[in-house]
Amino acid sequence: VTIYDVAVAADVSAATVSRVLNGTDTVARELVERVEATVEQLGYRPNHAARSLRRQVAAVWDVIISDIENPFFTALVRGIEDVGHEHGFSVVLCNTDEDLQKERRYMDVALAERVAGVIISPASEQETDLTKLVAQGVPIVAVDRRPSRAQVDGVMVDNALGADAATSHLIEQGATRIACITGPQRTTTAAERLAGYQAALDRVGLAPLPGHIRYADFKPEGGYQAARTLLQSAEPPDGLFVANSQMLLGVLAACRELGTSIPDELALVGWDDSPWATLVSPQLTVVSQPAYDLGRAAGDLLVQRSAGQPGPVRRVTLLPTLVVRESSVRRSVQPSGGPSATAG
Amino acid sequence: VTIYDVAVAADVSAATVSRVLNGTDTVARELVERVEATVEQLGYRPNHAARSLRRQVAAVWDVIISDIENPFFTALVRGIEDVGHEHGFSVVLCNTDEDLQKERRYMDVALAERVAGVIISPASEQETDLTKLVAQGVPIVAVDRRPSRAQVDGVMVDNALGADAATSHLIEQGATRIACITGPQRTTTAAERLAGYQAALDRVGLAPLPGHIRYADFKPEGGYQAARTLLQSAEPPDGLFVANSQMLLGVLAACRELGTSIPDELALVGWDDSPWATLVSPQLTVVSQPAYDLGRAAGDLLVQRSAGQPGPVRRVTLLPTLVVRESSVRRSVQPSGGPSATAG
DNA sequence: TTGAAAGCGCTAACAG
DNA sequence: CTGTTAGCGCTTTCAA
Numbered sequence A, B: 001v002t003i004y005d006v007a008v009a010a011d012v013s014a015a016t017v018s019r020v021l022n023g024t025d026t027v028a029r030e031l032v033e034r035v036e037a038t039v040e041q042l043g044y045r046p047n048h049a050a051r052s053l054r055r056q057v058a059a060v061w062d063v064i065i066s067d068i069e070n071p072f073f074t075a076l077v078r079g080i081e082d083v084g085h086e087h088g089f090s091v092v093l094c095n096t097d098e099d100l101q102k103e104r105r106y107m108d109v110a111l112a113e114r115v116a117g118v119i120i121s122p123a124s125e126q127e128t129d130l131t132k133l134v135a136q137g138v139p140i141v142a143v144d145r146r147p148s149r150a151q152v153d154g155v156m157v158d159n160a161l162g163a164d165a166a167t168s169h170l171i172e173q174g175a176t177r178i179a180c181i182t183g184p185q186r187t188t189t190a191a192e193r194l195a196g197y198q199a200a201l202d203r204v205g206l207a208p209l210p211g212h213i214r215y216a217d218f219k220p221e222g223g224y225q226a227a228r229t230l231l232q233s234a235e236p237p238d239g240l241f242v243a244n245s246q247m248l249l250g251v252l253a254a255c256r257e258l259g260t261s262i263p264d265e266l267a268l269v270g271w272d273d274s275p276w277a278t279l280v281s282p283q284l285t286v287v288s289q290p291a292y293d294l295g296r297a298a299g300d301l302l303v304q305r306s307a308g309q310p311g312p313v314r315r316v317t318l319l320p321t322l323v324v325r326e327s328s329v330r331r332s333v334q335p336s337g338g339p340s341a342t343a344g
Numbered sequence C: 001t002t003g004a005a006a007g008c009g010c011t012a013a014c015a016g
Numbered sequence D: 001c002t003g004t005t006a007g008c009g010c011t012t013t014c015a016a
Helices: A003-010 A014-022 A029-042 A048-055 A071-086 A100-112 A131-135 A159-172 A188-203 A220-231 A245-258 A291-306 B003-010 B014-022 B029-042 B048-055 B071-086 B100-112 B131-135 B159-172 B188-203 B220-231 B245-258 B291-306
Strands: A058-065 A090-095 A115-120 A140-143 A153-157 A178-182 A213-215 A239-242 A267-271 A285-288 A315-318 A321-323 B058-065 B090-095 B115-120 B140-143 B153-157 B178-182 B213-215 B239-242 B267-271 B285-288 B315-318 B321-323
Touching (some): A003 A014, A003 A029, A014 A029, A048 A058, A048 B048, A058 A071, A071 A090, A071 A291, A090 B090, A100 A131, A115 A291, A159 A239, A159 A267, A159 A321, A178 A220, A213 A220, A220 A239, A220 A245, A239 A245, A245 A267, A291 A315, B003 B029, B014 B029, B058 B071, B071 B090, B071 B291, B100 B115, B100 B131, B115 B291, B140 B291, B153 B159, B153 B291, B159 B239, B159 B267, B159 B285, B178 B220, B220 B239
Parallel strands (some): A058 A090, A058 A115, A115 A140, A140 A153, A178 A213, A178 A239, B058 B090, B058 B115, B115 B140, B140 B153, B153 B315, B178 B213, B267 B285
Antiparallel strands (some): A285 A321, B285 B321
């Protein structure tokens, strides 16, 4: 059933049906009603392929993220989806696994599909190249991570602030040898969280010990390896800030294996809250990000750009929150130097 | 840059370019090379909208699931995506939140988009109506849950087997008042897991106490409420099988609140393994599902149907595994297997 | 305000 | 084996 079937049945032209459907132009009230009734009656659904071909743009947003298994990103995507659906866009999820080549391929697909917009969390600040997309006039919003090679709208969290709060909190708890496990250097989130950590140490005249800053891969295995190395070094930390929730999984596994007692032997602050953060013992202190709202904000920006709204590049920043629980709070004021019993 | 630009530059017809691009028909080796070189040089990308319009079908699969926040489904989707991408399909994720109306809307969209196939985990065995899709000849694969109103290909897990293994294990551990928290009655997974639980009890002449079977909503809050009710009843269970990982989160929260000691006071088996299952204390005994492989299997079926392969309705069944850890093992009783044993 | 007609980019039927 | 041609369903000039 095509637009012509509707036109014939309603005794108008296809052009008129199109106008009614799109709310463009003015159509006599009577015809509007007739067309709408006919559409309803015939169960007519516009053919999106034909529409996209004619309009030269598909009612689709591509969302390019690096890790679909990270609950932060799924919450983010839900925020984007909710806004997108409210405005008639389909949302296509593209998962890159932090792989620059996959990311490039998805950007090519976005180009071929003539999508109405792209929301991307770049796999790399320097290497992710948005210029082709920009050149084609595709509206783009960066989310979570900043790209450096193109000026585009963005929605970010104040990572430095969150990391600073986390680290300051560890300092207040009496930790003096505070380590940091951050993500790949090529991402802005890893860099900014590291910077916040360093700023907090600087402020009180502390400095990281050699080897106490570790760059891992934002994945559990990376966190696991980094934690093992740290804990088995000559000068193990008594405080640890882990800048990503996936890596935190690995860190906790390592602590369990090595019998490191938290928080007495190692005060711990993670990143991103999880439903199970209160189910482990000790309950986890984390920096919580407003993931869903981040997604909604990105969607809002993209809606405006898709509608052709011009104007300078905009950047929205949301604030993270430190949620203090047990993993960072010393039960006694004295830092424990002695050996510990098995982890509990 | 269109197919005609390529044709002109390569000094052939657009039809020949199309043939080379699609690998259909035979084209002289020389022309193939010339066309491919030109495509490369011009950076030509086929317009998918035009292709979809012409072919009357988009190279897209819709995946309709009920809970994107459940890691089981994200793993499942990754399996589907991997297969889909290998065969040139985009995968669009549609999240219904167990809402039949949303589900119906997504099915309408799938129809309007003329997608090449749909993979669905029906929100309801009875009410989810696939007949419109079937009537239009859209290839469909049901995954995880069975629909009753249409005969379509499907990939499922043997839920009864997994639930039976879980329950039998609880019985072996000496539990005699074993309760079950399952999902909405309208889903086949909830029904089958309940049936497996009952079969295991029957076999040894046990029966659930009144109120010891609870239907919740596959969400944390539902698990929380159900667990509170059970634990505060006159005859609290000494064993509990929770048929979904989201609900397990709520159950664990309730146990923590009420000070229920696991496994001594309550032996516990959950459903679906998680990265944090070994990080909580006690470590969780669960029935583990091959989520990623389930997705791949569904993708494989859909590839064949998309290619027009006829034949009878097929159903693939994969087996779950009981992973025995601490939450179910009475400290006074020896576990019957190793740290992990296969169900059945 | 409405209709007629052209054309978006591609593929497939049909000639040659 | 290759080219010509028509048309997928829709929107949008341009005329009336």
